[in-house]
Each structure stands twice: as C-alpha cells, then as structure tokens.
Amino acid sequence: MTTRPIPIDDREQISRAQILRAAGIVFLKEGFERTSVDMIAAVAHMSKQSLYAFYPNKLALFEAAVRREVGGSRHRDAVAECDQDIAATLRRYAERLFADFTDPTNFGLFRANIAAANHVPALAADLHAWRLAGSRPLGDYLERQVAAGRIVPCDALAMAIRFGGLVVGGSRLFFGYPAPAPDDRDALANTAIRLFLHGYAGAATAAERPDDIEPAPDLAPDLANIFAPPALEGTAALRLSPAKLAALVEAATAEFIDQGYRGANVERIAAAVHASKATIYRQFGNKEKLLRYAIQQDIHVAGQAALPTDAGPDLDAAITGLARAAMDEHLHPRNIRMHRLLIQEADLLPDLARRFHAGREARLGLALTAVLRHHARPAPSASDIAAFHVLATYAVRFFTDDTPVDPAVRDRYAAECARLFLHGLATGG
Structure with missing residues (x-):
C-alpha cells in the first residue's frame, strides 16, 4: 500500500501552523523581549532558516502568533444573573473574571499587548479593542440595571471596564506579585463590589463601616523605604x-x-x-x-513630589482634583513606558517591579488620606487606597493604548473615579 504524498500547499500550511503554535507558546510564556527565533525553532522542531522562509523577522512572527492566539481565545459569555441581587451577580462575575484573567494564555496575551504597544502599534490597537470587548456582557447587564432604576445612569461599558479593573487589582499581578490566595481573592472581590455599589462614603463614620475592612495603614515607614x-x-x-x-x-x-x-x-x-x-x-x-x-x-x-491635597471646596471636588492629578502623572509618556518596561522585566526584577508599583500606590494613598481627613472622613484602609489607585489611573487601560487623552476626557475620567469611589452606583448609594 502506497502513501499518498501531501500536496505542497498543504505541507506549507501544516508547517506554518506548527511554527505559529510554537511561537505562541514561547511568546506568551517568555514575552517579546526574552524570546528568540532560536527558542521558537527548538519548540517547533524546525530549523531557524525554515521559520524565516515563512516570516522575515521576529516582529512578523510575533504579530502572526499573537493574532492566532487571539483568534483561539473567547470572551466571557453573558452575565449569569442572580434575580435582582446585583451584589450576588457581580460576585459570580468577579469569580469568573479573575479565573479568566489569571489563565496563562490571557495573561500572556496582555504581556504580548505591552510589547506590541512598543513595536507593532496596529496590533496593540487591535488587542486593546479585543480586551475592551470582553467587558461588553457586564456592560449590557449594567444597562439593564440602569433601566430598572437599580443603579444610577452611567456609561455602562465604562463602568464594566472599571469594575473589572477593581476585581483583579488593576496592574498589580503584572508587577511581580503572586496571585492572591482564595481568601484574599474574596476580600478583593468584596472591596470591588462594596465600592462599585456603595462607595467609600456609603458609611459616614468608621463605626458604620463594614467589620471586614482593615484599619488605615501607616504609610510613612513604607514611603521612606520605597523611595x-x-x-x-x-x-x-x-x-x-x-x-x-x-x-x-x-x-x-x-x-x-x-x-x-x-x-x-x-x-x-x-x-x-x-x-x-x-x-x-x-x-x-x-x-x-x-x-x-x-x-x-x-x-x-x-517620591520627592507630593500630589495636591487641596483641590476643591468640598469632598467630591477634592477627590476629583486628586484623581485628575494622579491621571495626569500616570499618562506622562515616560511614566507609561516605564510601566511597560517593568511589566516586561518583572520576572528579572520582581523586587523592583513590586517596589515601583507600591510606591505609586502608597504615594497616592498618602494624598488620599490627607484629603479625607481634611474633610473629617475616616482614613482609608489599604484596600480603599489600592482601589482608588486602580480607579484614578484607570487600571491597565493606558499601558497599551498610545492615543492621546485630551483634557475634557481626563476630566470625565476623574469625575467617574470620584463618583465611584465616594458614592458607588447603587441608587441611593
């Protein structure tokens, strides 16, 4: 019995698929900078020359491999609703979101997106749009809650994106921090849901705040060491x-x-x-x-420059002003590119990546504490500070999107941050 030869076109298609599978494995695990064509060739069990016959350089191979991985990944399905219990629905969504976020492929795709922002802007834009589309199911659910009068009118998709940032702790896991244990993950979800629905100002005094909120941290020693x-x-x-x-x-x-x-x-x-x-x-x-x-x-x-703590006559105006100042700092091109560098090199320098992230968060927390105390509000907990940092910087949104953000949009983002942090979205919250 003779074996029928595989047509040349089919052999090329098989070889291309073999290369892209190998490239996807290596790029998503190692990131763009650490990956070499030799590493991909070894995983593909092919010569480097064979790879170059299909892709002229590492950038072309990177783009093709990442687009293939995106095509094989799926977004979350429609939100599983728990009758009229918004908190229970959000908790179920948060559990699925965190599992998806920490999935090695999805995590690798984000790191790939960071590299793409520096090397292949068109790919970065497509990956950015793909990630934002993943928040659409929650956005649709929130729109229904607005229509039912359970939450205040808002940009539902924007709020869905912000909730996702709160649930995963913003960019924290990309800076060398280990994934939280189940109990810590539950606490993170509880903070996200509490703030999202009722805000920090949902309780007027420390005595009225939930029992599971930890006391306000003393940031001074941390700042001295970090900076x-x-x-x-x-x-x-x-x-x-x-x-x-x-x-x-x-x-x-x-x-x-x-x-x-x-x-x-x-x-x-x-x-x-x-x-x-x-x-x-x-x-x-x-x-x-x-x-x-x-x-x-x-x-x-x-660490040498303080953020403003007197930007407004009342608490809402002051928090909005602080959020705007934090966003302006965050969006400075050098700061964004430094974030990208440390995310890419977090495996090489995990201690410095964590220190970098902790410094940004603690410095903003010091200013937040001063503003709240000035307006006779309880000092924020460590969870409150982390959540405010996520909201004020819009989590990971700008690490991969180089589109300039004009002043009017920055004002809107700062107002959204203040509204969510202080009051939440629940009607009457």
Missing part, C-alpha cells in the same frame, strides 16, 4: 561629577525604556554622555545592575 535613593557599589563614581552621573543614569533610563533590557546597548549609553563603556562597567558591574540603579533612581525621584 530611598539608590546606592552606588562601584568606585568609578569617585571620578564622576554628580552632574555626569545624573546624565549617565538619564541616558541609561532612556535606552532601557526605548529598547528594553535585552535590546539596550551599553556602548550607546556611554556614547550619549561621552563616557567609556569601561567606566560604566567599573561603576555598575554589569548591565542588569545599571538597570536596577536606573529604576531605583526613577522611584526615588517620583
């Missing part, structure tokens, strides 16, 4: 003036932000400040230590 200046380990600094050292660190930061850790070139950094490559290595030891110093310096500098 400590970086320490120099080498001896070459003795021959560098403070201005020269500052210029070198700034050049290194720009190089890492633009090229990523693996693509960064120490010779380019040295040339930018008219220093030698040897001087950099004597000072910092290696490229990773230079990256660590640059990130620590960025964290230190961020």
Whole structure:
C-alpha cells in the first residue's frame, strides 16, 4: 500500500501552523523581549532558516502568533444573573473574571499587548479593542440595571471596564506579585463590589463601616523605604561629577525604556554622555545592575513630589482634583513606558517591579488620606487606597493604548473615579 504524498500547499500550511503554535507558546510564556527565533525553532522542531522562509523577522512572527492566539481565545459569555441581587451577580462575575484573567494564555496575551504597544502599534490597537470587548456582557447587564432604576445612569461599558479593573487589582499581578490566595481573592472581590455599589462614603463614620475592612495603614515607614535613593557599589563614581552621573543614569533610563533590557546597548549609553563603556562597567558591574540603579533612581525621584491635597471646596471636588492629578502623572509618556518596561522585566526584577508599583500606590494613598481627613472622613484602609489607585489611573487601560487623552476626557475620567469611589452606583448609594 502506497502513501499518498501531501500536496505542497498543504505541507506549507501544516508547517506554518506548527511554527505559529510554537511561537505562541514561547511568546506568551517568555514575552517579546526574552524570546528568540532560536527558542521558537527548538519548540517547533524546525530549523531557524525554515521559520524565516515563512516570516522575515521576529516582529512578523510575533504579530502572526499573537493574532492566532487571539483568534483561539473567547470572551466571557453573558452575565449569569442572580434575580435582582446585583451584589450576588457581580460576585459570580468577579469569580469568573479573575479565573479568566489569571489563565496563562490571557495573561500572556496582555504581556504580548505591552510589547506590541512598543513595536507593532496596529496590533496593540487591535488587542486593546479585543480586551475592551470582553467587558461588553457586564456592560449590557449594567444597562439593564440602569433601566430598572437599580443603579444610577452611567456609561455602562465604562463602568464594566472599571469594575473589572477593581476585581483583579488593576496592574498589580503584572508587577511581580503572586496571585492572591482564595481568601484574599474574596476580600478583593468584596472591596470591588462594596465600592462599585456603595462607595467609600456609603458609611459616614468608621463605626458604620463594614467589620471586614482593615484599619488605615501607616504609610510613612513604607514611603521612606520605597523611595530611598539608590546606592552606588562601584568606585568609578569617585571620578564622576554628580552632574555626569545624573546624565549617565538619564541616558541609561532612556535606552532601557526605548529598547528594553535585552535590546539596550551599553556602548550607546556611554556614547550619549561621552563616557567609556569601561567606566560604566567599573561603576555598575554589569548591565542588569545599571538597570536596577536606573529604576531605583526613577522611584526615588517620583517620591520627592507630593500630589495636591487641596483641590476643591468640598469632598467630591477634592477627590476629583486628586484623581485628575494622579491621571495626569500616570499618562506622562515616560511614566507609561516605564510601566511597560517593568511589566516586561518583572520576572528579572520582581523586587523592583513590586517596589515601583507600591510606591505609586502608597504615594497616592498618602494624598488620599490627607484629603479625607481634611474633610473629617475616616482614613482609608489599604484596600480603599489600592482601589482608588486602580480607579484614578484607570487600571491597565493606558499601558497599551498610545492615543492621546485630551483634557475634557481626563476630566470625565476623574469625575467617574470620584463618583465611584465616594458614592458607588447603587441608587441611593
């Protein structure tokens, strides 16, 4: 019995599928920067030359592989409603959302989206739209609750996106934090639902607040540790003036932000400040230590400026003003690109990724605490602070979308943040 040969077109289709399966596995696990064509070829059991016969470079292979993974992933189905119990419905939705979010493929797709924002803007835009569409089922449910008079009129899809951000803790898991244990996950969902429906101001005094809310944290020690200046380990600094050292660190930061850790070139950094490559290595030891110093310096500098705490005559205006200031800082292009860098390198530098995220959150928490106390409100709990940070920065929304956000839209986002945080959406909340 003879075996019928496979037509050439079919063989090419099989080879292409084999390559894309392998590329999807590697890209989603390792991220764009850490992946090499050699790694993909090994998983595909093919030569590197065979891969290049179908895809001219890593970027083309990356885009094709990610689009294939998106095509194979599905969004959440319609929300399973629990009669008229909105809280129970949201809790069920939150459980499914968190499971989907931490699924390795979905988690990998987000990291891929981060890389795409830097390298393939068109792909990033498509992935961004795909992720936002996943909130449509909850948006449809919220629209029905508005029509029934159970929640206040609102942009239902925008509120669905914000609820999703609260449930997963915003960008926290992308910065080297482990996934929360079941009890912690339940507490996160409870905070999200409480704020989403009734807001922080749903209880007027500390005595009226739910028993499961932890006491307000003392942020001062955390801030002192988080924002400590970086320490120099080498001896070459003795021959560098403070201005020269500052210029070198700034050049290194720009190089890492633009090229990523693996693509960064120490010779380019040295040339930018008219220093030698040897001087950099004597000072910092290696490229990773230079990256660590640059990130620590960025964290230190961020901690030196206070956010405004007097932006309004009443509590709503003050919280809106604080949210707007936080968003303006967050949307600075350098800040967004630093977030992207640390998300991509969280496996390499998990301690600094966590410190970076914790610093942004704690600094905003200090300002939030001052505003609430000024207006004779209870100090926020750690969960309240984390939730406000998610709302004020709009969670992960702007990490992958480079579209400029004009002042009127920023005002609207800040007002949404204040409304949700202080009052929630439930009618009478």
